[in-house]
Amino acid sequence: MTEIPRERIRNFCIVAHIDHGKSTLADRLLEVTGTVSARDHRAQFLDNMDLERERGITIKAQTARMKYRAPDGDSYVLNLIDTPGHVDFSYEVSRALAACEGAVLVVDASQGIEAQTLANAYLAIDAGLEIIPVLNKIDLPSAEPDRVAREIEEVVGLDASDVLLVSAKEGKGVAELLERIVERVPAPEGDRDAPTRALVFDSWFDPYVGAVLLVRVVDGRLSVRDRVRFMATGSEREVQQLSVIEPYPCPVASLAAGEVGIVVAGLKTLAEVRIGDTITSRDGPAAEALVGFREAKPMVFAGLYPVEAEAYRDLKAALEKLKLNDSSFAYEPETSVALGFGFRCGFLGFLHGEIIQERLEREYDLDLITTAPTVRYRVVPKSGEPFEIESPAALPEPGDLDHIEEPMISATIHVPSEYVGAVLALCQDRRGTQQDMAVHGSRVQIRYRLPLGEVVTDFHDRIKSATRGYGSYDYEFMGYERAPLVKLDILVNGDMVDALSLIVHRDKAHSQGTELARKLKEFIPRQMYEVAIQAAIGTKVIARTTVKALRKNVTAKCYGGDITRKRKLLEKQKRGKRRMKKVGNVEIPQEAFLAALKLGDE
Amino acid sequence: MQGEPTVGLYVHVPFCERICPYCDFAVVAARRLGPEREDRYIDALLAELERRAPDFAGHSLASLYLGGGTPSLLRPESVRRVIEEAQRHFAPLAPVEITLEVNPSSVERERLPAFRAAGVGRLSIGIQSFDDTRLQRLGRAHKAEEGRRTLAAARAAGFDNVSLDLLFAGPAPQAEPGGEASEVLLDRDLDATLEFGPEHVSAYELTLEAGTPFAAAAQAGVLRLPDEETAAALIERVEERLTAAGYERYEISSYARPGFRAVHNQRYWLRAPVLGIGMGAWSSEPPSPGAPHGVRRANSRQLETYLERVESGRSPAGEPEPLTPAIARGEAVFLSLRRREGLAAAGFAAEFGAPPRHFFAPAIEALTEAHLLTESTDGDLTLTARGRMLSDSVFAHFV
Ligand SMILES: Nc1nc2c(ncn2[C@@H]2O[C@H](COP(=O)(O)OP(=O)(O)OP(=O)(O)O)[C@@H](O)[C@H]2O)c(=O)[nH]1
């Protein structure tokens, strides 16, 4: 097989705000280039995880290689990376950018510019990529291509006359887009005669071959049987398999500078894989490694515990495997008085946490209890060094505390002007301070400084509901700030349930304590004994409720064939109990541990 | 089991004048049960009996129960045929309790003397309530007055063993304008019951069974049952008044005057063999070397399927359910505990090789500590008063 000349390669990604149609556009590109036949086709082809298909969103960036014959007769190899749009997964986007020279920036012609449009556009511009702006969904009656094109020019700074009009749904404008990609996106640079350097920009785990690495070869080439060195970890391996994704893996003998492909090199454990590592050849190594990635920093933390203690080892094994597929989440062992042995896990955001939990439950068949998500606080003790905590239970006694600092963000919120009032009220309620506000036509960009802890769980949903779905937001971490925070504890029949503790602002403690106690009462079913629920700050009880003892649980009649059925009902009742966690002599259902998420719902 | 082996025969008659909205029994609506349809069904019953009797060979008949459905829709001669055939197949263990379920209606009332002549010795009358509004709300076909007359007719026909069904905690009447409290209604029903003075009372609360119109109505929020507190108070009221009047609460929902416990029903709680024939009927076959804890078997719940299978010489039963030791142990506990006498450790050990404590120590300890269960020095288990009220929570520990 002859090597593909560098000038005939185009590497690009598709970036956009969530739901603006990236994956659908990728479908059309795969189809028009004949990479996927209509027969194999299903919508959002590259979203292949069950969860992605159910939720209709992209979670993990996906790559596909396409052959394209330009109208002038020349053939090209196009490598496409479809990226996720949700803010939690922007780390996926930034890694994809490192493998590309161009980015197709998709903007929904009926929605206009939204928070992640800007965030991702800036990421691509900062990475030095050629941007190809595309207005999608022009088939919609509500599309306003002229207005949105002007917005793109005004806000992003790209020439409005350069914007391509596309309907990914109907395939309109897709051929033009392919031509534009070939014309505008620069061919990859890099020296095929220099010592090999390949950037590992993604990895996942295959039960048969171990870690599968997605790489972009920057210099030189990789061939099967090459002895290679991973520059960051120092491990040396032999290349066992190389493939390109078309969009099913297709083995190749080598990958040359400019190409993107898959490497299997017998890496079996987590310690051996590092995203952002550089692969070089063992015998003629490169002098310098490529610039890797800043490690993704988890922002949201929650405890994950097996419902049944015996499943701890299974959970541990599952977390290890999942981490190989998703390097952006973190976990470490944690013990809870109430829940026993489990793990404190760190996620990029709330959605990311939900997805990890769901994958653990489904792909690894685990029953889990998740505690309410929290952020990382900085604790300054009266004596000794400041330290960070990722769990309310880890907060020292008030007497030992000098003060607590909480993580702050700068949120950029995009809304149509009629909803500004509602959004300001929401930000104010979340202890925000306004920074600025700019008007672009009918849309307003508002910036607020907010405590991260006030936005992690439901801020996005609240913005959506306050703006009938038209608002969106993005955020940037801004460091720590001192705040009067207190630990809110929950006592069940007098015993503190550490897994239910929260860190809250002093001024909100009373109302949140009362509400949390009330919510718990809804979640905890009546049992044989009366259950007293108390919310307390330190030793001071600020709210209490009781779940009355079960008065009656009896089936009236039982004879004849009822016996088998009756037994099955009893068995079902017993199974229901197993899914509850026994704290003292009180059975607490899984959902109760997330009661804190329901605060503010009515 | 000691003594001579016995069998209880259950005969299911699925026909009802109309289907009550809370009922999930194996029933078919038959406004008028024509003689042809009746004969075809009885023929099938007897054919099935012929076929199944050998499985219970050597067992003598302890009880015969004609249940439904509404078996009193049958003509007395049909009932006679069934009784005679049963006694032909199984030597009667004198005296055999022969029960017929009766719904209050004029036709059935007139037949009571003939039923008695056919051999029926005990009636179980589906009175449910003595209040017209309540009966109507339950969707029952009869009026309170008909109930009273049926009771009187039973006595007049010479029945000295009568059981009466009471259905309480029905649709919450106080939810409606002018409605009376459930407690008041229950008291009036109990007054009327005691005035008649049956030998036996089955008093049970209305239960919402999945798939019934009542369950759907409750789901939709148009039907409200009394809350847990009220329902519990009603159960206590029934117990209080009936025991004060000399009845013994010998099972969670069964009350009897001395000497009048239901022989047939007790077989279920004692796990004694029962041969069930007819559409949807269940059987508990006696232990055998291959199935040391017996086998349970259910007939088809579809009338046509049942008839066709029997008529073509095939079995109307589905897959047999062999009772594993674990299942049998669980059932032994929860069925015995329904009875006043509870679970005898010695009998249990004879069947399972060790007393209950050997298998269920943590549950027994937790439940005795919670005052739901009492354990005697011999290891016998009985429910406490609170345990009876929370019996399902108790039983769930053993299945
Ligand atoms: N009418 C119309 N609908 C479109 C078009 N392109 C995409 N859609 C619809 O928009 C929705 C989102 O499309 P996706 O392709 O999943 O969007 P995405 O940008 O990949 O979303 P994320 O990966 O979750 O960020 C789907 O319901 C698509 O069918 C289009 O050109 N016209």
Ligand code: SF4
């Ligand atoms: S009469 Fe009895 S068996 Fe017949 S439908 Fe009513 S409740 Fe069911």
Ligand SMILES: [Mg+2]
């Ligand atoms: Mg997508």
